[in-house]
Amino acid sequence: MRLPRRLFCTALLGLAAGTMSAAALAADPQAGAQYLVLPSPQPTDTGKKVEVIEFFAYYCPHCYAFEPALEAWVKKEGDDIAFKRVHIAGGAGVLPQQRLFYTLDAMGLLPQYHQKVFDAMHQQHLRLSSDEQVFDWAAQNGIDRARFIDTYRSFGIQAKLRRAAAMMDDYGVDRWPLVVIDGRYITSPSHVGAGAPEGTTETQQQQTALQVMDFLVAKAKADKR
Template structure:
């Protein structure tokens, strides 16, 4: 019995020490981030691919957006940044198709934040096709051009691919960020192991630091100098 108590005590101390070392400045695998059992192919060349899995209706995605946008800008040429709007049900499908239509038309960066504002500030549900078309027109987008793209095979293919990517990257909640086709992290993942009761803003800032680390970790190795 005394041996068992010693063993349990040693395990508790080891666990505590491990958790104490897990900080955004010194991230640990399976604590601050997860590693996919099978890395996914990337097409980002000598830059690091970073993918955000998100949804327009998600309040946490909405709050993260400005911080994430600033982080992407700060990373500059270090990364290739992509977004994947996750599927859920028929109410979310119009929002998902809205995202991929904006992307197909080259309008995403101009209107991405405006969609979040429409849903979370103006309280538009954007859960019907006609409501999405009205929103696009009211925001200065040619309605016919938008509708044609929205209903195109290309946008339908992007919607289907989002579902496949969720499976391949093992994404089951959002927002989640994947770095280098291999490492997954999120504010909630990092926040689970922060001391005290961190605010959502603190969790987000900590997650961005973990993402900094993962970008560095994922950079291609420099070619060896010729002898």
């Protein structure tokens, strides 16, 4: 049975399938297998840099597991890419986490606190599923509570939430973490893991996804020349 899009997490598709080994990528990744091509490419505004968007959720354990490898990959790519994150929309329990992400971003605090939010949920087991829980967490972590709440409840954050929901529809997001490259190509650990042999690990699945991302960034750069 297909789960509703807003409630889907990568593990539900990918972990049972396992992953591809690095050796399996001796040949170029194939469209329709390790990555998908969007039927309607989405516009980008990053000039000669290749736009890379990650769709993720703070509550998702597989987004949390992917974060260190993804962060290292982004640093490796450097100025060749313009990296963006989109926190997926969800139900009432996810909305405070989504607002938290966009509030930190609007306040210029995301680089400092992004990993701390992940750790709060997956190491300290904080739910952050209500506004008050989020406000308490922000204050306990040294963020001005009043300023945070004002930003959290602002029209600007509401606009970002609407934009995130629209982007999920535009890109056909049905799992996370999911990566979109150059507004045209989609891949994820679960995409590269589909149909792979059993016995491989989630870490291998992630590393193979990063190799596919390398390929797609190079492909997008070549297309821009």
